[in-house]
Amino acid sequence: MTLQPAGATVTPSERTMLTDLGGRHHLWSDEAEPTTLARGSENTTFAVDGFIARRTTDVEALAREVAMLDALADTTSVPVPLPVVHRPDLGVLVYRRLPGTPLLRRPDRLGARVDRVLIDVLRALRRIRPDPPLVVDEHPNEAWLADARVDFEATGSYLGTERAAIVGVFLEEAPPPTRSLRVAQHNDLGAEHILVDERGQVTGIIDWTDAALADPARDTGLLLRDLGSAVALAVSAGLDGPVTADERARIYFHARCKWLEDVAYALEDPAGRVAYLESSGRTFEHVFGGT
Template identity: 40%
Template structure:
């Protein structure tokens, strides 16, 4: 596959000298490669030219909206589902020890970022991001099916927390939808190791017009309730008790999904993080 990446680079950047191509990892939909420690090349498992063009246009729009850096496209190859970006500085937040991070350095920029992104007029983003409306009862049913497959891996004292959640009724559906990152897990927030400041927000593949609570849910799941509250304090839109209920609900469904993924076809670190964060996600 690295040979294919080299061929794409030669086609789109003929004067660019390629010294190294390293595969960084993969997700459900994409493989990611690092080139010369300065470019990131994301290639879809299944090429979708229209989706590729949409993502390029979406990133251009997001760069105008976001107060935090987002990837800059260097080239796109629609037929192979490939997009090359300039590498942003910093490392993913999930690779940092939480005790070494100052929550205030994260919460204020995250609150400002989400205010800007969620503040986009949805109608202006409809051509750039799909509508993502997945009913809460369906999410809860999916979460239970996932959990039954992996519940033996959950420490026995914590199983009642999950069982109680699965018995509870799902929250009411949101009253309004906004443009969202829609996958704002800690692995997609880059941070400078020396200063603890956010240096970028990456991976906009799943961006959608959806419930803003989805973005806060992954902050809650990955970074805890205290950082969630601090982030919400810097968020310019009102957040109701119903919104908070959906944040908790989505976080719990997402944690179960990550646990099942990490224990089956995905990288093990997804499962390890899910188990580490299960107590705060299901008790607060």
């Protein structure tokens, strides 16, 4: 999905849909001014008067997300988007905007025991049994590595000679074998989806669109990429017990693949995605420097 600048254009048809939606469900007034937050091939996200409205062409995926969020909200103390309106006929989900700013935008990312908060919400996610259930993410590690090699081709000039050489060594190594273990994952648990207040306390976890049954190293790999090994390994241990050498290797593998994906994404629009580039510059050493 493409992030939009503040005040990005809302089309006349979208404005009509949002005005009708707000009036019909008593959410906002006809005078409320919507803003486009993100626009992609399947999803468009709007902010309107303290609410977030997301419209999608994949109504089945939206139904799964709504069922999951409803179940999750009753199982964890960590704030997550709570569906206020679900309109399958429009492909629309509305929820109240959670307070806080994305952790991605904070240079100091380690607030008070963020690992405990993440363990709480991910443990709760594993306990729920939404209907319809989450899909199984079948993307094998060989495909993750192939994607990382493509991303590397798009990032060469940005990385510089020394870092490119380090990344090149990783890309020549065989990936960890794809395993059959699948557990419920946020599946996109980067710092941009962890909201915090001015003290660094977590105020919410957002953007559950990609939630699926997947390798548990997916979420912890993203946490290692953005928050470092101490947080990632603490979360892994809190969920599944002592971290084995095999699990550690899987976590680093996914962290490195997702690091390259983030850089390639940022370089598509360097001016609009400065926070992603700044983050990749800060995190390179701990992502590629240890195992």
